[in-house]
Amino acid sequence: MPYNPGTDVAPCAPPAGIWHGAPDLDTANRMSAGSAIGHLGIELTGLGADHLVGRMPVDDRTRQPFGILHGGASVLLAETLVSCAATFAVGPGKACVGMEINANHLRPVTSGWVTGTARPLSLGRRTQVWEVRIVDVDDRLVCVSRCTMAVIDAP
Numbered sequence: 001m002p003y004n005p006g007t008d009v010a011p012c013a014p015p016a017g018i019w020h021g022a023p024d025l026d027t028a029n030r031m032s033a034g035s036a037i038g039h040l041g042i043e044l045t046g047l048g049a050d051h052l053v054g055r056m057p058v059d060d061r062t063r064q065p066f067g068i069l070h071g072g073a074s075v076l077l078a079e080t081l082v083s084c085a086a087t088f089a090v091g092p093g094k095a096c097v098g099m100e101i102n103a104n105h106l107r108p109v110t111s112g113w114v115t116g117t118a119r120p121l122s123l124g125r126r127t128q129v130w131e132v133r134i135v136d137v138d139d140r141l142v143c144v145s146r147c148t149m150a151v152i153d154a155p
Helices: 025-031 071-089
Strands: 043-047 051-059 094-105 112-123 128-133 141-152
Touching: 025 043, 043 071, 051 071, 071 094, 071 112, 071 128, 071 141, 112 141
Parallel strands: none
Antiparallel strands: 043 051, 051 112, 094 141, 112 128, 128 141
16 A cells, blocks of 8 residues: 555654554564464554554455455454554553454455554553454445453563
């Protein structure tokens, strides 16, 4: 997904906002390469003051047998975005783990890319709640997901 000045935030310049430290999307993408995240082609693409953006291809890796985007792939994209964003938002010595996720699948997608944007609804000391909105290439809403994260001491 190319950077679009005026509407997107450059992935290399961490903005002020909810983030602690300087989130590094390139490092996060490299760390994910050998996992389900990388195998499905998910990429973190942008960081704003209060949101994280990523995208996923709709292809043979992410479609179900009827040829449309698999709901589980949408949930994996949502949880990936929230897990990364929650980790970027906590201070030193803390980590985040998922407690609950739900998703409403609103529109089928058969090809191209879907893009998710994760934004916090609540950033508490012990729990965080995030919303992810996933859209297709025409910016039509495909899925809405909510994820609750537990903030724990880092292992």
